[in-house]
Amino acid sequence: MTTAAFALLLLATVGACLVNRRAALAIRGRGARLHSLAGFHGAYAGLLVAVPTAVLVLLWLLLEGPVIDRLVLAGLPGAALAGLDAGGRDLVLAEIHQLALGHRFGTPAPHALEAAARLVRLREAAGLLLLLAVLATAATLAFLARARVRADFRARPRAERIIAGLMVFASAVAVLTTLGIVASLVVETGRFFALVPWTDFLFGTRWEPQIAIRADQIAGAGAFGVLPVFLGTLVVTAVALAVAVPVGLFAAIYLAEFASPAGRRRMKPVLEILAGVPTVVYGFFAILTVAPALRDLGALTGLAVAPNTALAAGIVMGVMLVPFISSFADDALAAVPRALRDGALALGATRAEAVTGVLVPAALPGIMGGILLAVSRAVGETMIVVMAAGLIARMTVNPLDSVTTVTVQIVSLLVGDTAFDSPKTLAAFALGMLLFAVTLALNVLALAIVRRYREAYD
Amino acid sequence: MTPSAPPAAVPLPPPRAKFEARNVHVHYGASHALKAVSIDIPDRTVTAFIGPSGCGKSTFLRCLNRMNDTIAIARVTGTIRLDGEDIHAPAVDPVLLRARVGMVFQKPNPFPKSIYDNVAYGPRIHGLARGRAELDAIVERALRRAALWNEVRDRLAAPGTGLSGGQQQRLCIARAVATSPEVLLMDEPCSALDPIATAQVEELIDELRSQFAVVIVTHSMHQAARVSQKTAFFHMGELVEHGDTDQIFTIPRDPRTESYISGKIG
Numbered sequence: 072m073t074t075a076a077f078a079l080l081l082l083a084t085v086g087a088c089l090v091n092r093r094a095a096l097a098i099r100g101r102g103a104r105l106h107s108l109a110g111f112h113g114a115y116a117g118l119l120v121a122v123p124t125a126v127l128v129l130l131w132l133l134l135e136g137p138v139i140d141r142l143v144l145a146g147l148p149g150a151a152l153a154g155l156d157a158g159g160r161d162l163v164l165a166e167i168h169q170l171a172l173g174h175r176f177g178t179p180a181p182h183a184l185e186a187a188a189r190l191v192r193l194r195e196a197a198g199l200l201l202l203l204a205v206l207a208t209a210a211t212l213a214f215l216a217r218a219r220v221r222a223d224f225r226a227r228p229r230a231e232r233i234i235a236g237l238m239v240f241a242s243a244v245a246v247l248t249t250l251g252i253v254a255s256l257v258v259e260t261g262r263f264f265a266l267v268p269w270t271d272f273l274f275g276t277r278w279e280p281q282i283a284i285r286a287d288q289i290a291g292a293g294a295f296g297v298l299p300v301f302l303g304t305l306v307v308t309a310v311a312l313a314v315a316v317p318v319g320l321f322a323a324i325y326l327a328e329f330a331s332p333a334g335r336r337r338m339k340p341v342l343e344i345l346a347g348v349p350t351v352v353y354g355f356f357a358i359l360t361v362a363p364a365l366r367d368l369g370a371l372t373g374l375a376v377a378p379n380t381a382l383a384a385g386i387v388m389g390v391m392l393v394p395f396i397s398s399f400a401d402d403a404l405a406a407v408p409r410a411l412r413d414g415a416l417a418l419g420a421t422r423a424e425a426v427t428g429v430l431v432p433a434a435l436p437g438i439m440g441g442i443l444l445a446v447s448r449a450v451g452e453t454m455i456v457v458m459a460a461g462l463i464a465r466m467t468v469n470p471l472d473s474v475t476t477v478t479v480q481i482v483s484l485l486v487g488d489t490a491f492d493s494p495k496t497l498a499a500f501a502l503g504m505l506l507f508a509v510t511l512a513l514n515v516l517a518l519a520i521v522r523r524y525r526e527a528y529d
Numbered sequence: 530m531t532p533s534a535p536p537a538a539v540p541l542p543p544p545r546a547k548f549e550a551r552n553v554h555v556h557y558g559a560s561h562a563l564k565a566v567s568i569d570i571p572d573r574t575v576t577a578f579i580g581p582s583g584c585g586k587s588t589f590l591r592c593l594n595r596m597n598d599t600i601a602i603a604r605v606t607g608t609i610r611l612d613g614e615d616i617h618a619p620a621v622d623p624v625l626l627r628a629r630v631g632m633v634f635q636k637p638n639p640f641p642k643s644i645y646d647n648v649a650y651g652p653r654i655h656g657l658a659r660g661r662a663e664l665d666a667i668v669e670r671a672l673r674r675a676a677l678w679n680e681v682r683d684r685l686a687a688p689g690t691g692l693s694g695g696q697q698q699r700l701c702i703a704r705a706v707a708t709s710p711e712v713l714l715m716d717e718p719c720s721a722l723d724p725i726a727t728a729q730v731e732e733l734i735d736e737l738r739s740q741f742a743v744v745i746v747t748h749s750m751h752q753a754a755r756v757s758q759k760t761a762f763f764h765m766g767e768l769v770e771h772g773d774t775d776q777i778f779t780i781p782r783d784p785r786t787e788s789y790i791s792g793k794i795g
């Protein structure tokens with residue numbers, strides 16, 4: 072029935088569109104000058120029919136289920152529901168739904184069978200009603216639209232206004248979703264801080280979230296000091312940047328200033344492929360290649376290397392960030408006006424002197440913006456560290472130790488046995504909030520820097 | 530100020546050809562922008578290049594310090610000698626050549642650095658100063674010669690890009706002068722300047738003549754007549770005629786020169 076309703080909607084839309092276009096063409100055929108092209112008359116009619124009818128169908132489908140359930144429950148004999156709470160009612164309803172599908176378990180009560188039959192009847196009726204409603208609405212709107220076709224009817228502005236409205240709606244959905252996510256983060260973080268004081272969270276140096284969530288579990292008392300976790304994120308990020316910034320920057324300088332145009336054409340896409348590698352693949356690479364190599368190296372040199380070091384995760388994350396930094400730096404260098412390059416060269420600077428003395432300083436704000444965005448990527452990166460970093464939080468800055476990161480902890484807090492009122496689960500929201508605040512600040516800073524530098528040359 | 534005297538104190542030998550260009554052609558890809566140019570550019574003299582827009586003045590200027598090397602599609606043929614030495618010889622490093630042959634561009638292009646660092650850039654990369662005091666002296670002397678010192682002496686640390694267009698151009702002149710080149714190429718240096726700054730730059734050019742060969746591209750006949758001793762007239766990629774400025778402006782040999790300076794072509 073819903074398929075039929077959608078088909079009807081489509082049919083009505085196309086029909087109204089064609090009818091109005093023809094009508095408008097006919098008016099023009101009689102020699103009148105149309106205010107709007109015939110195509111806009113058609114588009115106006117199509118939109119006028121489609122938008123309200125689609126809203127009707129969607130609302131109907133949203134409300135149909137609950138309304139029918141209400142009616143079915145109301146039709147049951149009072150004894151069937153006596154003394155049941157909401158959960159019990161849901162069970163009764165579920166049984167009726169199963170019966171309506173023809174699944175029987177044991178011998179159902181006669182009133183349940185009767186209710187199932189009523190459910191089926193109600194659904195059929197609702198389907199027909201929907202079709203009728205769609206037909207009536209679409210037809211009314213189509214006639215309305217058809218009646219408006221006149222030479223001086225302003226179809227184009229009206230159609231454009233409807234389309235603009237749809238776009239506003241789409242962006243409102245995006246913005247509201249974001250706001251909703253942030254709001255839920257804030258609310259859950261607030262609940263967490265009701266259980267654990269925020270000073271303990273922000274300044275505590277012990278992170279042992281494995282507390283009991285059921286009375287029969289044996290676990291520690293729990294400690295939610297975020298410092299060691301955040302320190303882990305910082306160590307991994309620092310290693311990643313130590314790899315990505317020099318490599319990315321030199322690659323960009325080479326591409327922008329020294330490579331031949333043909334070499335540049337070939338190398339840039341290759342570099343950008345790095346950006347397309349899924350992070351989970353980088354994760355493999357970290358555990359299967361880099362970590363064993365580091366361990367062997369540690370065995371050779373006698374250094375104590377943990378099995379899942381910050382170094383391995385950081386190096387691989389750095390490789391992931393190379394194209395990010397190089398493409399920003401490349402853009403920034405390319406945006407430096409040619410006149411500056413010529414000015415430096417004409418003073419007797421070598422290419423390298425021009426790059427280090429004039430071009431990189433001139434492009435520095437753009438390069439910094441790229442680096443800050445890379446930092447915010449590194450801080451929020453999850454898959455590589457979930458696969459390659461550790462789980463135990465330690466107050467250490469030694470990249471050869473195993474560290475854990477904010478993202479790893481969020482994942483480990485939320486997988487497995489969880490309850491939504493335990494500080495263990497709520498801690499994940501607090502960590503998420505922290506991560507969000509840090510990345511947001513970095514992004515704002517980076518964009519501000521990039522924007523300022525754009526203005527410098529325009 | 531350091532006790533070392535400026536090189537201007539050396540007694541002047543008679544002017545002789547600084548640059549000798551013979552049969553120079555420039556192609557940009559398929560287009561033939563400069564055709565068979567042969568000219569001597571004397572030392573300690575101001576030579577003006579005049580001619581209608583697009584006739585190849587800037588192109589020829591860029592041949593003299595090999596800036597055309599930086600344009601991928603440009604191809605230069607022919608011989609250019611600086612002090613008798615072929616500038617295209619394999620032994621010649623274009624970087625060192627450009628240190629000897631300074632250039633001021635048509636559009637001011639200060640680096641996004643402080644005024645001081647703009648002027649100090651050349652001396653620094655060529656190691657011309659031993660110590661800060663000497664560098665300060667070079668910067669001050671260059672800014673004074675470019676008639677900019679009085680305007681910027683209190684804000685040497687301010688960014689060069691924050692100056693007015695005319696000040697920026699004088700900063701670029703100071704930057705070129707600070708490297709102590711032997712030749713100064715100026716591509717329409719006054720096109721962004723007001724009459725007062727123009728007069729100051731012209732005064733500077735006249736003063737520079739005591740030490741350097743100066744080549745100036747200009748669209749102003751009056752400027753060419755005022756500052757130059759030699760003039761070369763280009764038209765559609767050809768060097769139509771060159772000689773003493775007085776002669777070119779009073780009794781031009783070629784009818785094209787005559788119609789250009791009397792305002793009929795260009």
Ligand SMILES: Nc1ncnc2c1ncn2[C@@H]1O[C@H](COP(=O)(O)OP(=O)(O)OP(=O)(O)O)[C@@H](O)[C@H]1O
Nearest residue numbers: 557562580581582583584585586587588589600602
């Ligand atoms: N980088 C370049 N690439 C391709 N063609 C060029 C380039 N530079 C100059 N040309 C061409 O060479 C010719 C001479 O240009 P040039 O800049 O030397 O003229 P000009 O005499 O300096 O003109 P103006 O007085 O307008 O500055 C022109 O036709 C121009 O289009």
Ligand SMILES: [Mg+2]
Nearest residue numbers: 586587635716
């Ligand atoms: Mg020019």
